Amino acid sequence: MTRNAEAVQTTASLRAQVAAAHRTALILVSALAMSIIIMAGVGYLVLNVRRNSRVEPPYPFYAAAAVLAIGSIVIRRAQLHRVKLEVVAATRGVGGLIKHLVTSTILTAAIAETIGLIALIVAFFGGDQNDVVRLAVVALAISAYNYPRRSAWQRTADYFFATLPGSGESQLGL
Numbered sequence: 001m002t003r004n005a006e007a008v009q010t011t012a013s014l015r016a017q018v019a020a021a022h023r024t025a026l027i028l029v030s031a032l033a034m035s036i037i038i039m040a041g042v043g044y045l046v047l048n049v050r051r052n053s054r055v056e057p058p059y060p061f062y063a064a065a066a067v068l069a070i071g072s073i074v075i076r077r078a079q080l081h082r083v084k085l086e087v088v089a090a091t092r093g094v095g096g097l098i099k100h101l102v103t104s105t106i107l108t109a110a111i112a113e114t115i116g117l118i119a120l121i122v123a124f125f126g127g128d129q130n131d132v133v134r135l136a137v138v139a140l141a142i143s144a145y146n147y148p149r150r151s152a153w154q155r156t157a158d159y160f161f162a163t164l165p166g167s168g169e170s171q172l173g174l
Contacts, residue, residue, distance in 0.1 A: 036116030040136030
């Protein structure tokens with residue numbers, strides 16, 4: 001095989017690995033977003049059935065949701081910071097970098113899911129329908145913010161594959 005043919009095959013392998021990882025992350029983020037919608041719907045239905053008057057505003061739940069939302073953004077920014085990505089790529093290779101991107105996406109989507117769970121819990125602790133909807137919207141906004149962008153992942157993988165010493169199939173985990 002010529003050198004050029006090997007490079008094309010390795011690039012195709014890298015693209016396939018990024019596509020598979022992105023598809024996995026996309027399915028998980030989408031499933032968690034659907035779960036948020038379902039939990040908000042259940043909370044909304046619980047409040048329709050109970051028809052209890054509001055006891056007091058659920059400020060602690062809003063505070064917890066705000067902390068989680070800000071924390072999710074901070075974690076995403078920290079995990080996808082260039083220096084962090086350089087360290088991951090240098091220590092684990094491009095294959096490890098792709099796994100890191102998936103793990104970071106799942107972590108931040110799980111935090112959004114937790115906010116969705118808070119929306120459901122509010123329904124049982126004296127909140128009203130507006131509280132459930134507000135918290136669900138925040139959870140979905142965080143989920144959308146953390147949505148994996150395949151083009152960004154591909155550019156990152158291509159960059160580190162090209163710049164790391166010893167770039168080749170061993171870095172891809174092949």
